[in-house]
Amino acid sequence: MHYEPVETLPLNDRAGVAAALCALLSPLVPMLSPGSARLKLSHTGANSELPAQELEAFSRMLWGLAPLLAGGGTHPIAGRMLDGVRNGTDPAHPEYWGDVTAPCIRSVEMAPLGFALALCPGYFMERLPEPALRNLCAWLGQINTTHLWPNNWLFFRVLVNLGFAAVGRPVAAAKLAEDFRMIDSWYLGDGWYSDGSTRSRDYYVAFALHFYGLIYAALNAKADPARATAFKERAAAYAHDYVYWFGRNGSSFPYGRSLTYRFAVASFWGALAFADVEAMPWGVIKGLWLRSIRWWLRQPVFTETGLLTLGYCYPNLNLPEGYSAPGSPYWAFKAFLPLALPAEHPFWRAEEQPLPKLDDVRPLKHAFMVISRDNASDHVVALAGGQLQLPTAPHMRYGPAKYSKFAYSNAFGFSLPLDRETLVRGAYDSMLAVSEDGMDYHVRGDVRDVNVDNGIHFSRWSPLKDVEVETSLIPAGPWHVRVHRLSTPRALHIAEGGFALGLIDETKCPEATTRTTDERAASIANPKGFSGIVDLHGHGKGELIETIANSNLMEPLCSLPMLTAKLEPGSYVLACAVLGAPGPGDHRATWNHPPSIQMPQSGIKVLDGQGRVVFESA
Incomplete structure (x- = not known):
């Protein structure tokens, strides 16, 4: 299949973003296994079984493909995806994804499948025969009886059960209530969570905890209005801090784990639009989202055939965590969530605006x-x-x-x-x-x-x-x-x-x-x-x-x-x-006038290059 370099595509509107996603999906098609349930993208490894790694690459494309389908778009890989779902959840098929016996990558990869069911249930119900849909729900249902790490992983069960509700299957209400109590216990105020009972407050706050909470708020507001409102209010507050992580050109500073997810950092802005949370003017949110994706697509992060690589601004196997498999970078497809919104949504109709005025x-x-x-x-x-x-x-x-x-x-x-x-x-x-x-x-x-x-x-x-x-x-x-x-x-x-x-x-x-x-x-x-x-x-x-x-x-x-x-x-x-x-x-003028330090008998005083006191201690 022809690979179209995404850096040449204009990302200015809904059609341009959809075209970019399709250009990123196309190189995956020839990498699918015969039964379409697995994607083998390279020969590097991770701390999980090979079948689970190949499931990961398959499922993560759904973070982008599902919004594309929900918004009326299509791609040739969609039919192969349905074949993969049918075969991967059939215990008798050679490409069966396997049982969940402990916290493992299979539980993680249930999240995009549950999300896809919740977002476009009709698509799956119309195209999967009832036995295949039963197999899919039975395989996903393992998440309701397995132990999950007490952090953002609890939202994986939430997304799966959203999918169950959308296709008329029973949900694990008691288990979800327990999960939500724990998630609420991590809320720190001012829009911030910790990722579990830890001090971790990195990009997982944006592209995991808030991202999943906003999906829940958008898809389950009628059934759970109070929680939906809380998730929206928390995300709106967080937006006014998260904006400080970004430059005018769309870049943001790398910090913390899982940096190989790259433009997943933009997914929070897209999730605000999906959940109708105008935390800032739509044009500002749209600009933050678009510039981040554009910045990333200009970086040399692709193979010659258009596959995303492990690394950050270039392919680099020194960076990834032990759990990072060849398909892990496709977590970045979370950024394409707004494609599920109709073209008439005010997010799409808004003119892109620059960063608002921010404190130095x-x-x-x-x-x-x-x-x-x-x-x-x-x-x-x-x-x-x-x-x-x-x-x-x-x-x-x-x-x-x-x-x-x-x-x-x-x-x-x-x-x-x-x-x-x-x-x-x-x-x-x-x-x-x-x-x-x-x-x-x-x-x-x-x-x-x-x-x-x-x-x-x-x-x-x-x-x-x-x-x-x-x-x-x-x-x-x-x-x-x-x-x-x-x-x-x-x-x-x-x-x-x-x-x-x-x-x-x-x-x-x-x-x-x-x-x-x-x-x-x-x-x-x-x-x-x-x-x-x-x-x-x-x-x-x-x-x-x-x-x-x-x-x-x-x-x-x-x-x-x-x-x-x-x-x-x-x-x-x-x-x-x-x-x-x-x-x-020419930075010599700034370099030639550095800050200075004064040390009187007690204390320390720091002055900037213009002689103004910026710090004083006893």
């Missing part, structure tokens, strides 16, 4: 973040730390890198420590790394006593036994300042990183890259942007580290400005200022 600094207390926005460069930085709880779940990788860096950027992303040995392999951007031997480095992981009062992110942490650190992260215009009070009973090597900047091909244009290092600073500039770090107190010399390939989420080859020093046993105040600016331009 926005504390998000429930997420343990302070969002800093430089409007001139469209750089969004989350000063963060506090969500990670160690030990992490068994199949999640690089927890400290995904949750405990000091800063997360929509322009520079973040890097993964492919090895703790040496700064090159550790790629410690936006971190203070400490080592006893100069080889094996340790960073901030679990965080104590975190707060974001007055727009300053404060935390206590310990990278090594008996090494104690108090860190304040302070927005200062396009810069941010980090102040650490560190005490150590033994000598340490320390290294603190700024943002990792993607490298260009210098064989073609060597003069386009400028590198500078001295006794107190390091910086690099090229057409992709500018990154620099300057010592304000106590660090030592500047260095540029070319980190190991494919450690950064957004660029495969990077240079990382760092400050390094060796500390003897004692107590220290370490302070630095970090500047990142995406894109070409």
Whole structure:
């Protein structure tokens, strides 16, 4: 089947978005198994059985296909999908999807199937013979008697039972009541949930908890009006914080787990439209949604035949979690939910609008973040730390890198420590790394006593036994300042990183890259942007580290400005200022006027580049 590159398609209206979805569905058709119940997309693996991985790839296409069908569209894969549903739920068929015996990926993949039943019940009831529909409901019904992880997984049972109600099958009302009580217990206020009884408040709040709640609100408002209203009100409140995660160009900062789901981050905006929640003007919501999808479809995230790959801004097997299978990226199809809405809906009729006016600094207390926005460069930085709880779940990788860096950027992303040995392999951007031997480095992981009062992110942490650190992260215009009070009973090597900047091909244009290092600073500039770090107190010399390939989420080859020093046993105040600016331009004026620090007899005072006090402590 012909593959049409999606980056060439205009995404301006309903027809354009439908065309983009169809272009993404078409490469899946030749990958279907003979019985159409499985999709084998590559030879990489995950921590689940192979049949379950191939079910995952099959079921996740329904997040996009079901809205397309519900909205009156069609695609050649739809007929094969029905064959797959019939065969995958038939215990006598060789491609049977298997029984659920414990919390596993099969329970996850029941959600898009239940969603599809709920969204377009007539489509399935008219095309599946009664024995096949019975088999489908029997297979899905296993979710009502199996244990689910006490987090967003509880919504999978909710979606399956929505599907049952839509096709006239009994629902597990008592079980759902129990699930809803637990989901409500995770609600923190101001639109925010934790994902279970944890400190996790990452993108799962948007593309899981609110997304499913809004589907429920849209499809079950008559039967459960009070809960539908609550889900809508919570989502409307959350929207006014979530908007701060996005830049004008549609990008958002990578943070947390499951980042290979990519444009699933846009699904929350589409779900607001689906549930008729005008949390902001429709044109603003539409713009947020469209720009996010456009930004992602411009990234090199596809194979030569048009399949989505594992990774973030490029194919990268270092990023995914242990549960990420070849079909996992198709969770991104959640973004296509508005295709279920008719063309007359005010969401589709609205003119796309830019971001509303946003504060330069926005504390998000429930997420343990302070969002800093430089409007001139469209750089969004989350000063963060506090969500990670160690030990992490068994199949999640690089927890400290995904949750405990000091800063997360929509322009520079973040890097993964492919090895703790040496700064090159550790790629410690936006971190203070400490080592006893100069080889094996340790960073901030679990965080104590975190707060974001007055727009300053404060935390206590310990990278090594008996090494104690108090860190304040302070927005200062396009810069941010980090102040650490560190005490150590033994000598340490320390290294603190700024943002990792993607490298260009210098064989073609060597003069386009400028590198500078001295006794107190390091910086690099090229057409992709500018990154620099300057010592304000106590660090030592500047260095540029070319980190190991494919450690950064957004660029495969990077240079990382760092400050390094060796500390003897004692107590220290370490302070630095970090500047990142995406894109070409002359940033010397800003770089030449960094923030500064004053240390009178008691306390610390931080001033921005114009001499204004931005932080003062006793």
